Amino acid sequence: MFDYFSWKEILTSTMVLFAVIDIVGSIPIIVSLKKKFGHIESGKATLVAGALMIAFLFVGESILKFIGIDVNSFAIAGAFVIFIIALEMILGIQIQRHGEATSASIVPIAFPLIAGAGTLTTTLSLKAEFHDINIILGIILNTAVVYLVLKSATWIEKRMGDGTLKVIEKVFGIVLLAIAIKLFTANFAQLFQNYVHF
Template identity: 30%
Template structure:
């Protein structure tokens, strides 16, 4: 696979999943538990996120067709959702704003929606439409490998970046996600206009 195609699929998904920004939340959830329990949580979270991602990857378009929604409709709506989420993350001051400590933290909220949330799911569907299944699947697998490595070494990553560095990285990722969302909206509108003219 062309390295440029790989980067064009890998980077948007990496930004959308924002595993570095999720790391402090993961550390907060796993304080005081054993190494075995922490590894089990990582497996549960990543497995749940991966299953949802695969289901959306192969079933997303069928659902859209059934509902009579075109990929450009979804591109515009998804872009608006991504833009809203990214703006919320940029303006949010609470590092644990997406926490939900009263649930099973392995599957929810660590797996869904912190690892594989609306931003990542929307990005996957757009990437499949634009670049095809193989590049998207390769990028998904690459990102999940990074997710596992980061979560297994979460304390070390947080120590290297520091609390301020982790927050700054999350804000920068949200800013790039906002720009990607605007691009999605622009592309969707342009294609609809071109189809209308044709």
């Protein structure tokens, strides 16, 4: 498995997941939940989110095969989801409807705030481009960052300020937009090639 180890793939996977999870942009939500419920189980939420992402990385493809969808088609669908998330980040608009949080435990921190539909779709979309070991390491690195942010969300918000957080969100939104386009073109080309050979 370690024969497929690639720093480039790990870095790209980490950046893509970091942008999609958008834990920095979620700091105001986390602070709000902490004020509302008094305590956030950072370790528990992080472990559950990481486990969900890794599980979906392996089980997701089997589910797709069972319902007759190939990874390339799913990756293209994922590219559209990432594209929408990127637009939300860049333009400061809300396209997706988010349910109101009822507690600060596994729901809504682990799911859907960290390992939401966009993150799980992205995880499986990356599988079409990169090897599993590099995506898993990308997930582990992100869960470490998520844990640190959950533990120190109030401190980060006070230090960075709302303006800085918004700038970071927009920068990662642009990165995410470029990745969505790359993901779409690469998988569309693969689908077209398979169709021509067929």
